[in-house]
Amino acid sequence: MPDVVFPDVVQMAVPLFVVAILLELAWITLKRRGGRYETRDALTSLAMGAGNVIEGLLLGFVAYGYFTFIWQFRLFDLGSSVAVIVLCFILNDLAYYWIHRFGHRIRWVWAAHVVHHSSQHYNLTTALRQTWTGTFTLMMLVKTPLILLGFHPAMVIFVSGLNLIYQFWIHTEAINKMPRWFEAVMNTPSHHRVHHGRNPRYLDANYAGVLIVWDKMFGTFVAEQETPEYGLVFNLGTFNPLRVATHEWVGIFKDVFQRDITMGDRLKYMFAPPGWSHDGSRETADMLKAEQAKDSS
Amino acid sequence: MPLYLLGPIVVFGILGIALLLHVLGNSRRMQMQNAEQVRRLWLAQYPKTTVTQVEIADSNHQALVLTDQGPGLVWAMGADAVCRLVPRGCEVRETDKGLRVRLHDYTAPAVVITLADGLRQQWKHILTGGTNA
Incomplete structure (x- = not known):
């Protein structure tokens, strides 16, 4: 057991989320700039956030149980000094980068993550528009090396919570750019607006959680230039939270169980990038980006 | 906590x-002011189609778009809009205020259109497989 108790920081941050949303709304209302709010869109986002908390309460034991199980096979026990917590935070952020990247490149994982991108708005409520089905993606497996290296499961969950809280404030149009040094190292509202843009050149870019340096290291960084248009390539025509939470899973089910396709096609409908289709009738982000590059050359 | x-x-x-x-x-909700606005919204979603005609519903919250790939609908989703090509076999039902179109699409189950009496049959005819606006 670690010699310190790690609190559930996400639950503790809930009142701050509410206050920050009210402040952003006040700013937008008074200044008449810095973003847009729409009642039903925001209500859906907040309902998704509440559902995500409930999912954590109901299914959080799956990830925690897995982490606890593999903890017995750890190579080291790094303890819980401040330096170790900081190192854990940084390595967890690297793991987050890859989980997030898988979330956009593997349809099975996208089926959960798509929820977060399903609003046509970009404000602090969008940050709370979170999946209800994240456990089913099994992306907790990506954090296996952290546990095996000797970071205690409770510490990994703690820094994951801090990572999530950091990402809350970057979901805003009220902040244009941060100081240059900050933009160079940290994920910011500007960088994350790009990530939420449905403009072809912004697709599959800026996966960072806290440190934008991962995108720069792995070649997925795109700077904000044109104004982003938010939402999905194919936007939803419903505010129903249940449909928002499950629509891509339903899409996978329909695609996988259609007639007259091969087993390979069925697997690709589950694990190929979103937009892949056996007959070429749909477009992936790569195809959309290639078309845009061709049009603009 | x-x-x-x-x-x-x-x-x-x-x-x-x-x-x-x-x-x-x-x-x-978003108001569709003119055909050009609707056309822009449509082409942002379906850039490879050609729009031949646009009809805006009485409420200004929905529009019928005729394209080379068949009829489509644009409708207000809060302050924004959503577009869908209307598939063959969709269900169109007359209501007190206009039409209700079931698209058989899990991501966009139905569109409620406010439409005057005279236009309901015309839109219904087009949406269920007709050709002329």
Whole structure:
């Protein structure tokens, strides 16, 4: 057991989320700039956030149980000094980068993550528009090396919570750019607006959680230039939270169980990038980006 | 945080924010002012189609778009809009105020269109497989 108790920081941050949303709304209302709010869109986002908390309460034991199980096979026990917590935070952020990247490149994982991108708005409520089905993606497996290296499961969950809280404030149009040094190292509202843009050149870019340096290291960084248009390539025509939470899973089910396709096609409908289709009738982000590059050359 | 505190904060936080948003006038739905606006919305979603005609419904919240790939609908989703090509076999039902179109699409189950009496049959004919606006 670690010699310190790690609190559930996400639950503790809930009142701050509410206050920050009210402040952003006040700013937008008074200044008449810095973003847009729409009642039903925001209500859906907040309902998704509440559902995500409930999912954590109901299914959080799956990830925690897995982490606890593999903890017995750890190579080291790094303890819980401040330096170790900081190192854990940084390595967890690297793991987050890859989980997030898988979330956009593997349809099975996208089926959960798509929820977060399903609003046509970009404000602090969008940050709370979170999946209800994240456990089913099994992306907790990506954090296996952290546990095996000797970071205690409770510490990994703690820094994951801090990572999530950091990402809350970057979901805003009220902040244009941060100081240059900050933009160079940290994920910011500007960088994350790009990530939420449905403009072809912004697709599959800026996966960072806290440190934008991962995108720069792995070649997925795109700077904000044109104004982003938010939402999905194919936007939803419903505010129903249940449909928002499950629509891509339903899409996978329909695609996988259609007639007259091969087993390979069925697997690709589950694990190929979103937009892949056996007959070429749909477009992936790569195809959309290639078309845009061709049009603009 | 104990659940007896977290629960009320979440519930009253959501309801309070929603109420405030409504009172501040953020529940207004998008108005489609002219055919050019509808055309731009449509082509942003379906850039490879050619729009031949646009008809805006009485409420200005929905529009019928005729394209080289068949009829489509553009409708307000809050302050924004959503577009869909209308598939063959969709169900179109007349209501007191216009039409209700079931698209058999899990991501966009139905569109409610406010339409005057005279136009309902015409739109229904087109949406269920006809050709002329």
